[in-house]
Amino acid sequence: MININKNINLLNYDKSFKSNMESFKSNYVSTVQVNKEKNNQNSNISLGSPLIIAKNLTKQYNGKAAVNNLNLTINKGEIFGLLGPNGAGKSTFILMLLGLTEPTSGQITVAGFNSTKEPIRVKRITGYLPERLGFYEDLTARQNLKYTAELNGIPEREIENKIQEVLEIVGLDNVKNNLVSTFSKGMKKRLGIADVLIKDPQLAILDEPTEGLDIKIANQILDNIKILNKEKNITFLISSHQLNLIQKICSRIGIMSKGKLIGEVKIDLLSRGLFGEGRYIIEIEVSNITDEVLNKIKEIDKVVKVNKKDNVIEVISDEDIRPQISKIIVDNNLLLTRMNIKDSSLEEIYLKYFKED
Ligand SMILES: Nc1ncnc2c1ncn2[C@@H]1O[C@H](COP(=O)(O)OP(=O)(O)OP(=O)(O)O)[C@@H](O)[C@H]1O
Ligand SMILES: [Mg+2]
Numbered sequence: 001m002i003n004i005n006k007n008i009n010l011l012n013y014d015k016s017f018k019s020n021m022e023s024f025k026s027n028y029v030s031t032v033q034v035n036k037e038k039n040n041q042n043s044n045i046s047l048g049s050p051l052i053i054a055k056n057l058t059k060q061y062n063g064k065a066a067v068n069n070l071n072l073t074i075n076k077g078e079i080f081g082l083l084g085p086n087g088a089g090k091s092t093f094i095l096m097l098l099g100l101t102e103p104t105s106g107q108i109t110v111a112g113f114n115s116t117k118e119p120i121r122v123k124r125i126t127g128y129l130p131e132r133l134g135f136y137e138d139l140t141a142r143q144n145l146k147y148t149a150e151l152n153g154i155p156e157r158e159i160e161n162k163i164q165e166v167l168e169i170v171g172l173d174n175v176k177n178n179l180v181s182t183f184s185k186g187m188k189k190r191l192g193i194a195d196v197l198i199k200d201p202q203l204a205i206l207d208e209p210t211e212g213l214d215i216k217i218a219n220q221i222l223d224n225i226k227i228l229n230k231e232k233n234i235t236f237l238i239s240s241h242q243l244n245l246i247q248k249i250c251s252r253i254g255i256m257s258k259g260k261l262i263g264e265v266k267i268d269l270l271s272r273g274l275f276g277e278g279r280y281i282i283e284i285e286v287s288n289i290t291d292e293v294l295n296k297i298k299e300i301d302k303v304v305k306v307n308k309k310d311n312v313i314e315v316i317s318d319e320d321i322r323p324q325i326s327k328i329i330v331d332n333n334l335l336l337t338r339m340n341i342k343d344s345s346l347e348e349i350y351l352k353y354f355k356e357d
Helices: 021-029 032-037 090-097 119-125 141-151 156-170 185-197 215-232 243-249 267-271 291-299 322-331 346-356
Strands: 050-061 064-075 079-083 105-110 126-129 203-207 235-239 252-257 260-266 279-286 303-309 312-317 336-341
Touching: 050 090, 050 235, 064 090, 064 235, 064 260, 079 090, 079 215, 079 243, 090 105, 090 203, 090 235, 119 126, 126 185, 141 156, 141 185, 156 185, 156 215, 185 203, 185 215, 203 215, 215 235, 215 243, 243 346, 252 346, 260 267, 260 346, 279 322, 291 303, 291 312, 291 322, 322 336
Parallel strands: 079 235, 079 252, 126 203, 203 235
Antiparallel strands: 050 064, 050 105, 252 260, 279 312, 279 336, 303 312
8 A cells, every 4th residue: 555644744723513424424334245345346447537427417406406417527536626606506416426316317427337326336436525524523533433444344454554544644643532522623624534535535525625724724635635636546526615725736627607517627727827728818018009900919810809908908819829919019110018928817717707607
């Protein structure tokens, strides 16, 4: 096994809760037998190949769609962020993925297993941190993890080592014998992550993993997610409202609104100055912009749109066409005072989607 603990930040902490983790756990009881078979048929999905596939996935509550005809593929090895305002359908999507609620129509598969028809197989390879954590408050951290480990069919002789390993990852090994009722919110969240990791999942679903945590702890948790992704190839699906945090670790972000996926952002493109699905925004400041210059810029191949605000021109294009633009400006004897590729933050993109919504 890879020893990743040396690279993991040991976490410090923070206060309290209880809920649908228990229903998720109780679902596990029936999985114990299957887990004991310990077959490896799921590990044949290679990095970069589809792990989660949602096709025309729809869930209606009282005739109203919470998830509406959603199509989404998430590949093995990705850290995929699911963003969207309250009520967008993020948690409903996650519940269908885990087989905890049935789609009204459409389907979702994880590693080739249909979440609705084969939920036990999906749960065997998936760890889930629910929005609201539910631990046994009158048990210690160690006892709670032991319970999860047993439910997941981890062999008795491996359990104590495994508990120690995951507690060290989240920095709770020094309080492992304390009752969960004495834990702060941040400590419970970290115990929740340990609870996800103890089964060595291929896929970890984290619903709001950093909500309510102070920024230092939140960052440490995100750092650890990144390391686990790299070193253990765990695929992460993270739902969050915290754009700045999610931008730091996700490779790809899906923006959800009213049950639909309305946009996708590739973070590597974003950091290279590309907007949304790969477009550049070039800002140019020129003395006395003329219509002739504007028209010539519009005619450059790959230009999608040209906007003018006072003496600033904003060009949206599919390629970096700065050389062609400066040539036009110089040829027209104008003075170019500034030209740069505009960085777009995830927040700007996110707000743009909702402006157009
Ligand atoms: N069990 C339910 N019964 C009826 N309606 C529900 C149920 N669960 C969710 N909904 C509705 O479905 C929609 C999507 O809810 P969901 O919880 O999936 O949103 P979300 O994106 O997770 O929101 P948040 O960011 O607040 O967690 C909402 O309009 C919600 O009221
Ligand atoms: Mg939710």
